Amino acid sequence: MDISFQTSAGDGSWSLEECARWAQENDFDCIRLADNGVLNSDRILETGPDEVNTILASHSLYLACISSHCNLLDDDADIRQAEQTRLIKAIKSSSLLECPVVITGSGAPVKNGRFYGTYSSMPGNPDDRSDELIERFRQMFSPVVEVAEEMKVKIALDVAVRMGNIGCNPEMWEKILDAVPSDYLGLSCDPSHWLWMMIMPAEDVIRDYAGKWYYADVKDCEVSPRMLYRQGIIGNWWWQYRVPGRGQLNWGTVIGALLESGYDYVLCVENEDRGMPGLAGITYGCRHLRQFLPAKGTDYQAPTHYWETSGR
Numbered sequence: 110m111d112i113s114f115q116t117s118a119g120d121g122s123w124s125l126e127e128c129a130r131w132a133q134e135n136d137f138d139c140i141r142l143a144d145n146g147v148l149n150s151d152r153i154l155e156t157g158p159d160e161v162n163t164i165l166a167s168h169s170l171y172l173a174c175i176s177s178h179c180n181l182l183d184d185d186a187d188i189r190q191a192e193q194t195r196l197i198k199a200i201k202s203s204s205l206l207e208c209p210v211v212i213t214g215s216g217a218p219v220k221n222g223r224f225y226g227t228y229s230s231m232p233g234n235p236d237d238r239s240d241e242l243i244e245r246f247r248q249m250f251s252p253v254v255e256v257a258e259e260m261k262v263k264i265a266l267d268v269a270v271r272m273g274n275i276g277c278n279p280e281m282w283e284k285i286l287d288a289v290p291s292d293y294l295g296l297s298c299d300p301s302h303w304l305w306m307m308i309m310p311a312e313d314v315i316r317d318y319a320g321k322w323y324y325a326d327v328k329d330c331e332v333s334p335r336m337l338y339r340q341g342i343i344g345n346w347w348w349q350y351r352v353p354g355r356g357q358l359n360w361g362t363v364i365g366a367l368l369e370s371g372y373d374y375v376l377c378v379e380n381e382d383r384g385m386p387g388l389a390g391i392t393y394g395c396r397h398l399r400q401f402l403p404a405k406g407t408d409y410q411a412p413t414h415y416w417e418t419s420g421r
Contacts, residue, residue, distance in 0.1 A: 110364070110402050111138035113173045114378040114391045115326075120146030125161065129168040135392045136399065139173035140165070141212075141377050148175060148206075150198035158206040173375045174210040174265070174324055175203045180273060181249040182216030182242055192216075193249055197256050204260035210324050210374075211257075212265045212297050215246060215276030215285055222270045222277060239284075242275050247288040257293040265297040265324035270306070278308060282318065295323035298367065299379075300358055304330040305348040311358060312366035316417070319370035327398065328379040329356025350381040352390040354397030364401045369412050 114137060118125040125147045132140055142148045147161060165171055177199035179192035196213055203211050217224055218238075226236030233240075257264050266285070270277035276285050282296060296318060300311035308314060315322065329351040336347035353360055364376070378394040380386065385393055403409035 110368075110373055111173070111375050112378065112395050112398055112402075113137060113139040113141050113375050114380075114395070115141040115143070115176060117143040117145055118147045122146075125164050129164055129170055131388070132170055133168040135388075136395060137170070139171045139375060141174040141176060141375075142172060144175055144177040144195070144199045144202065148202070150177075150195070150202040153202040153205055154198065161206060172206055172208040174212055174377065175199055175206070175208055177211055177213050178267065178272070179213050180216040181253070182218055182245050182275065184218040189249060193253060196253055200253070200257050200260050200262050200264070203262045208262070210263050210265055212267055212324055212326075214269075214272060215266045215274045215281075216249075217242065217273040217275045220271060220273040224275055239275065239281070243281075243284050243288050246275065246285050250285075250289045250294070254289050254291045254294050258291060262293070263323045264294050265322075266295070267297050267326070268299050269302055277302070278306065279314065279317065282321075286321065295321040297324040297326050298322045298372070299326040299328065300363055301328040301330040301350055301356070304357060305332055312362050315363070315366040315370050315372075319372075322367065322370060322372045324374070325367060325372065325376050326379050327353050327360075327376045327394070328381060329353050329358050329360075331356040349383060352380050352382045352385055352394035352397075353378065354394060355382060355385060360398060361401045364398070365412075371411075373411055 116128060118128040128140065144150050177196050179196045181189055181192050183189050183192065199211050224238045224242055226234045254264065266276045267274060268277055275281050286294065298315060303309055303311050303314055330348060331351050332348045336344065340347050376398055378391050380390040380394065382390045
């Protein structure tokens with residue numbers, strides 16, 4: 110496995126050259142870039158991939174993934190269409206750049222899992238939109254996946270719930286993947302969400318969906334039992350995202366489960382850690398993860414026998 114981090118470049122923050130130099134100096138193998146700035150899809154489709162690929166190669170890096178977080182399930186049809194167009198452009202741009210993965214959202218017209226309707230109500234309650242949105246997902250993503258298949262670019266769906274994604278738990282993963290069956294549509298593994306959502310243990314979640322992890326966003330999570338007691342689950346301060354190594358996930362067993370599940374691509378450090386913000390947190394996460402990976406240049410053989418936990 111290699112280690113990357115997510116960022117954007119050429120959008121007024123830092124240039125791609127500055128980003129690549131920093132990544133090489135801090136032991137990263139590759140980077141994930143957003144589809145803006147230097148990776149604006151219109152720009153890449155017009156001018157080609159050479160500038161980006163040359164800069165990355167000069168620092169012994171490669172482009173692991175393109176972020177194009179689009180909401181194809183918005184209630185506004187015009188917005189849905191515009192978001193679909195943007196995602197298709199990102200996929201075509203990714204193909205030109207020889208980048209094998211685009212990460213996006215499954216989308217939702219509401220945030221924080223509200224598509225289920227009122228909490229603890231029967232499925233199909235008047236506010237439950239889950240079935241409606243699965244059908245909308247099928248309609249909006251089918252043409253996108255056709256382009257991905259043609260371009261040979263895999264789509265990894267972000268599993269975060271707060272930003273507005275129906276694909277945030279095993280029940281909905283199965284429904285959306287069944288709605289648009291394709292070897293080019295899968296999931297991005299981010300167990301930080303599962304810890305506070307109580308979808309645990311993370312290792313069994315990973316094994317249950319072996320073969321469908323197309324990328325791995327890695328951040329950690331810390332739950333405070335004391336704050337949970339004081340606020341209950343409706344509170345705003347009983348859990349926090351952390352960089353890997355500063356939360357409660359066991360990254361040795363998480364990485365082991367990924368390897369057993371056939372995933373041997375990239376671990377992408379995300380930093381939403383209030384206690385270690387910015388580049389310091391990203392480098393901390395990289396150092397923590399590196400200790401669980403085989404040394405570079407060794408003849409590592411991925412495991413062939415593992416627990417089969419899936420009931421599917």
